[in-house]
Amino acid sequence: MKKALDLGDIRPHDLRRTGATNLTGEHLSFARFTVSKVLNHASDTGGAAAVTGIYDQNEYLPEKRRALDSWALRVLEVDDDKEKPDNVVQIQT
Numbered sequence: 001m002k003k004a005l006d007l008g009d010i011r012p013h014d015l016r017r018t019g020a021t022n023l024t025g026e027h028l029s030f031a032r033f034t035v036s037k038v039l040n041h042a043s044d045t046g047g048a049a050a051v052t053g054i055y056d057q058n059e060y061l062p063e064k065r066r067a068l069d070s071w072a073l074r075v076l077e078v079d080d081d082k083e084k085p086d087n088v089v090q091i092q093t
Contacts, residue, residue: 019071028070034063 001012020039023030037060 022074023067023071027074028067030067030070034060034067038064038067 002010016039020035022028023035023038024032
């Protein structure tokens with residue numbers, strides 16, 4: 001994948017970290033819990049959250065969708081020359 005995308009020294013995990021950091025940052029401000037669901041982490045902070053994760057089988061699809069749609073808009077903002085797709089909408093925070 002790295003070669004096909006011509007990423008150079010960038011690793012796919014670096015892109016995950018960049019996305020997660022931006023999702024929780026001041027521009028998008030998603031809760032770390034939502035980002036942990038986007039990243040498919042087993043628990044967000046350990047302790048009680050890990051126990052809750054056993055019982056909470058919700059996939060958090062709307063929350064993940066809002067986070068990823070917002071991330072798509074943020075990426076497109078960085079690259080102003082790109083036209084925004086019709087299925088990406090601005091989320092009011």
